[in-house]
Amino acid sequence: MRILIATDAWTPQVNGVVRSLQNTAREAEGLGAHIEFLTPGDFRTLPMPTYPEIRLALATRAMVARRMDEIGADFVHIATEGPIGLLARRVCLSRGKTFTTSYHTRFPEYLAARAPVPQALSYAWLRRFHNAGAGIMVSTATLERELHGRGFHNIMRWSRGVDSTQFRPRPPAEQDALVASLPRPIFLSVGRVAVEKNISAFLDLDLPGSKVVVGDGPARAELEAKHPAAHFLGLKEGEALARIYASADVFVFPSLTDTFGIVLLEALASGLPVAAFPVTGPMDVIGEAPHDAPAGVLDTDLRRAAIGALDVSRDNARAYALRYSWRACTQQFLTNIQTAQDRFARLKAAG
Structure with a gap:
């Protein structure tokens, strides 16, 4: 056909x-x-x-x-x-x-x-x-x-x-050197830096450690100026992106409008627990994980979700992502x- x-x-x-x-x-x-x-x-x-x-x-x-x-x-x-x-x-x-x-x-x-x-x-x-x-x-x-x-x-x-061969947990030698060297815990967000992605909801959070944003878009200059302590790495793809996922501790997904969010699967496959709002996309991806083996945390309070995700097993995250091909x-x-x-x-x- x-x-x-x-x-x-x-x-x-x-x-x-x-x-x-x-x-x-x-x-x-x-x-x-x-x-x-x-x-x-x-x-x-x-x-x-x-x-x-x-x-x-x-x-x-x-x-x-x-x-x-x-x-x-x-x-x-x-x-x-x-x-x-x-x-x-x-x-x-x-x-x-x-x-x-x-x-x-x-x-x-x-x-x-x-x-x-x-x-x-x-x-x-x-x-x-x-x-x-x-x-x-x-x-x-x-x-x-x-x-x-x-x-x-x-x-x-x-x-x-998700390509679970490329996006996978990695030993320190295969991680991104810059991201891995930041103060921990490292909270990561990946996606288009635009108003509809709600990146500011992540950057406004009072979190310990470091915040990293991967992606580019029309809101980047404004957000960089407003949040000088955050690390904006620009657009990354393929192996470079996979190394960054594997270097972080929690993936924060602040979007309220995505219909799915492939980055959620990429993060999970990399062994990265997810923190997100309980909306379409996150509810369907990580919300379906077993209660005794969660892949992340959904909460209307995104800070609470991010902190809670630090306690989620990286093995659980990886195992759940392997359901998708x-x-x-x-x-x-x-x-x-x-x-x-x-x-x-x-x-x-x-x-």
């Missing part, structure tokens, strides 16, 4: 959506499927206002249709609701071609953090966008229940995975596509 994924999130962006799509495409080859991508890289782009590292495609419906024809996929999955996703959706609808979508980002909350746009209006638009397809893929049970309550239909589960994640994605195709065929046959 040849699958086309239409996405506005793509390299050089570094985020969970991009990593999920890349890992899914890699694993799909071993499961009898080939994935091609329709991305902003196929067209001229312009920087997104207030967020220049995100490039928006300057494409037309005809241009997207032509590119889709060139790829000649058997099925289309629309990963994002940006210009690429909107145009791919229009092409599919105009041709009577079935497609699925995925809900990666809490767009209404993201937009409300930047502009006075009522969330009810944003959700109404998203319902129209997603319900036109044959299925909406979401990463967690909590998000599934929430979207179902907001009128979204045909919701399917598509979890996430990119192979299982990809099989789930492919099964969802088959289910959507079957559903569309039944509806078409019924008239």
Whole structure:
């Protein structure tokens, strides 16, 4: 099977959506499927206002249709609701071609953090966008229940995975020398340094030891100036990032809007207990861990969660992360596509 994924999130962006799509495409080859991508890289782009590292495609419906024809996929999955996703959706609808979508980002909350746009209006638009397809893929049970309550239909589960070979506990000789040398305990946060990630909630905490932030984004300069004692390391990937995870003591995840948070799995696989708010994402990832073998601490008081996570076993964190794999994640994605195709065929046959 040849699958086309239409996405506005793509390299050089570094985020969970991009990593999920890349890992899914890699694993799909071993499961009898080939994935091609329709991305902003196929067209001229312009920087997104207030967020220049995100490039928006300057494409037309005809241009997207032509590119889709060139790829000649058997099925289309629309990963994002940006210009690429909107145009791919229009092409599919105009041709009577079935497609699925995925809900990666809490767009209404993201937009409300930047502009006075009522969330009810944003959700109404998203319902129209997603319900036109044959299925909406979401990463967690909590998000599934929430979207179902907001009128979204045909919701399917598509979890996430982690490379547990790269992200693993490491002896001192394999840890990041700078981070490992900081006063302990070391509290780490990894992600885009932007308002919707709520990094300030972590940096404002009164914690012992050291605070480390990995990532870049529009809020970095302001937060660095406000929190000179924190250590901002910028964007890190691959082996460098894995070494940093293994060097810290607790992973603090302050986001209130993430739908999953792949960084949670990367931290856990590195033997790093998690401290987070009890919201979608953290509740579904570490909240499912056995009570007698917790992988972290969820609390409305983030400081209490961070301090409590110091007592969580690093072995528990690692063992829990091993439940997740990119192979299982990809099989789930492919099964969802088959289910959507079957559903569309039944509806078409019924008239």
